[in-house]
Amino acid sequence: MGSRVALTRKVAFSSGHRYWRSSLSEEENRQLFGPWASPYNHGHNYVLWVTAEGEVDESNGMVVNIKWIDDVIKEKVIRPFDQKSINDEVPGFLDVAPSVENLLFNLRDRLVSLPGSVTLTHLKLEETPLLYGEWEKDSPMIKLTRVYEFAASHRLHVPALPHEENVRLFGKCNNENGHGHNYVLEVTVIGEPNEETGMLVNIDELDRVVNHLVVDRYDHHNLDLDVPELLGKNTTSEIVAQEIFNHLDGKLPAKLSRIRLFETARNVFEVTG
Numbered sequence: 001m002g003s004r005v006a007l008t009r010k011v012a013f014s015s016g017h018r019y020w021r022s023s024l025s026e027e028e029n030r031q032l033f034g035p036w037a038s039p040y041n042h043g044h045n046y047v048l049w050v051t052a053e054g055e056v057d058e059s060n061g062m063v064v065n066i067k068w069i070d071d072v073i074k075e076k077v078i079r080p081f082d083q084k085s086i087n088d089e090v091p092g093f094l095d096v097a098p099s100v101e102n103l104l105f106n107l108r109d110r111l112v113s114l115p116g117s118v119t120l121t122h123l124k125l126e127e128t129p130l131l132y133g134e135w136e137k138d139s140p141m142i143k144l145t146r147v148y149e150f151a152a153s154h155r156l157h158v159p160a161l162p163h164e165e166n167v168r169l170f171g172k173c174n175n176e177n178g179h180g181h182n183y184v185l186e187v188t189v190i191g192e193p194n195e196e197t198g199m200l201v202n203i204d205e206l207d208r209v210v211n212h213l214v215v216d217r218y219d220h221h222n223l224d225l226d227v228p229e230l231l232g233k234n235t236t237s238e239i240v241a242q243e244i245f246n247h248l249d250g251k252l253p254a255k256l257s258r259i260r261l262f263e264t265a266r267n268v269f270e271v272t273g
Helices: 026-036 066-081 100-111 163-174 203-218 237-248
Strands: 004-017 042-055 119-128 131-136 142-154 179-191 255-262 268-272
Touching (some): 004 119, 100 131, 100 142, 142 203
Antiparallel strands (some): 119 131, 255 268
């Protein structure tokens, strides 16, 4: 028996959509969809990652011929969605909100039967660079991720250690006057989407809480001196990520699943619940 390997293919398509039900009045639509309600379309350059898993065929060294995957994605996703109005031209969305969450369920159903012997295990759909959703095999839930940024300074230093040991451990990061980062924070919530809105969380409310509890308190501050939950701690990104997760857990309008903290483009730290 060969090894099991996951293969991910990335594709893109452009579509228009709107949050508006023709069966509802204007007032009802605005009550249901809030600031997103509009009878007119807006558009996105969607990016989709399709992940399939299977055993490596020892005769050719592949899990599946990637051309076969491309053919299915082109037929099931690109042709129906690209340069189309989702509400008007994609079956199933006449009176179903074309949210990231509902789109993921629709794409899952379209791609459930892949060629060869591979199994669809994961989908990631990016609506904008600051918002993406994920579906995972055998889960009725969707993960939705919102992306934030803040700039902050800190110094890596353990007072109980000798100067030489601090320098050995932390190098330039032990600079006496500190240094800074442009941090990128991903906050992921998980749940089942609301049947009426197609959304598992109100993005405006999520933004309000994350900005209030983290971004506004951390941005343009010294993490060692200005953030109460970090006082007296060595502000490694591991510690900062853990404190952010703890500070948000139980306070968001949906269940917190994960946070990722990008210290740099090459250093990423993840905490899951």
